Amino acid sequence: MIDAQRGILYPARMPEFHRLPPPTQAEELVEWFWIPEWSIEPGRTSRQHVVAYPALNLVIEPGGIELVGASTKATHRDLVGRGWAVGALLKPASVVALVDDPSALRDDSMPFDAPDLLAAVTQEMVSGAETHRERAAQAFADWLVEKIGQVAPAARQANEMAALLMADATITRAEDAAARLSMSLRTLQRLAHRHVGLPPAAMIRRRRLQEAAQRVREQPDIDLSTLAADLGYADHSHLTNDFRTVLGIAPSTYRAS
Structure with missing residues (x-):
């Protein structure tokens, strides 16, 4: 069962936030997809504090994709304006296909080049459809399954x-x-x-x-x-x-x- 608040230090401060289970074909690859969407008043900032799971995340935002390494300390992010993100909390089985040395990303991140993934997820997130989050997660899962292939x-x-x-x-x-x-x-x-x-x-x-x-x-x-x-x-x-x-x-x- 997905706990929607585990690891979030101040849940009441969060913008709209969802954790979605992966489709069946991606269950060995992703723990869950997490999707925040925010609209912060001009001149204001919303600081989000997290004690992240000890895992890597592949995170898509309108400006690009990042592969975020496991962290050893609490982290925070300041949200401003309007925006969204679609992240995948990766299971270990995904990691070997995405990065050679995950320990080099500890407490760090790197840009991840996958324009087809960025385009597919962005298309769903800006579609205005009532099920845009579920469709974005499905597009993300489809890409991961094709990218990673058979799990060893x-x-x-x-x-x-x-x-x-x-x-x-x-x-x-x-x-x-x-x-x-x-x-x-x-x-x-x-x-x-x-x-x-x-x-x-x-x-x-x-x-x-x-x-x-x-x-x-x-x-x-x-x-x-x-x-x-x-x-x-x-x-x-x-x-x-x-x-x-x-x-x-x-x-x-x-x-x-």
Whole structure:
């Protein structure tokens, strides 16, 4: 099930925002498509703060396409005027066909040259059709399926790895994931490096921080020591340090905001 707010630090500040599941033929390639559309009053700016998923995104806007690497910290973007974007949260199986070394894009991005993809998605987004978002996602998915082709066994294994690290709260160490997947720790690390660009421990840390931020936001009375224990942190201080390192603020400060 797609959580429309996971990873978004201040959902109430978001413009119109949708996460759409991929069509069946692209389920091994895309976690979901995300589509914001905004119209900000002249002279004003809407700042959007995100703790992104540990994955690459291929992002289309009217001016071009960017391949955005996995991030290790909270990020923000300032929205002005009118605009839209169509992004694909890529599963690891997509990455090897799009970039040679995803770790080189960590906390960075690069222009991506695919004029046919840009034209197809733009055509749907400006069509004025009631289903323009769904049609844009379909055009995006069709392009990815044609571009990537058959998914190799190693890529499927990387998908399984990412799903485990990002969805299973019982996995608190990379060694736990390696054992669950019946592979060596070194093999797990190679899969993560080649298909995500982050080490497995960083992916686990991101899942726990996303969960922590969401629970602090949605359960304002939650005891932070209890939350730390629930998420596998050694103690309250460990959670607070992770929060400060990635988000730049303490959990108590985020809760107050």
